[in-house]
Amino acid sequence: MTWNLQDAKNRFSMVCDRAMTEGPQRVTRHGKDAVVIVSADDWAEQTDQGRSLADFFMDSPLVGSELQLNRDPSPLRPVDL
Numbered sequence: 001m002t003w004n005l006q007d008a009k010n011r012f013s014m015v016c017d018r019a020m021t022e023g024p025q026r027v028t029r030h031g032k033d034a035v036v037i038v039s040a041d042d043w044a045e046q047t048d049q050g051r052s053l054a055d056f057f058m059d060s061p062l063v064g065s066e067l068q069l070n071r072d073p074s075p076l077r078p079v080d081l
Helices: 005-010 012-021 040-047 053-058
Strands: 002-004 025-029 032-037
Touching: 002 005, 005 012, 005 025, 012 025, 012 032
Parallel strands: 002 025
Antiparallel strands: 025 032
């Protein structure tokens, strides 16, 4: 559903309830999309919160690709300490 900013401000609890039960709620300002209010569960799902770095790498399309990376064997550059 789409709400204009003034209505969304006046009915914020309703906007939040609908975001949790019906899905994302669009809010417009001066007739243009301004923000989208989503439930915390939807946000976590969309942003992959809670995934470990190991899970991220295991889901990579490169897993099982037999990609070979070779390190440059040349010595490191000198550093003055």
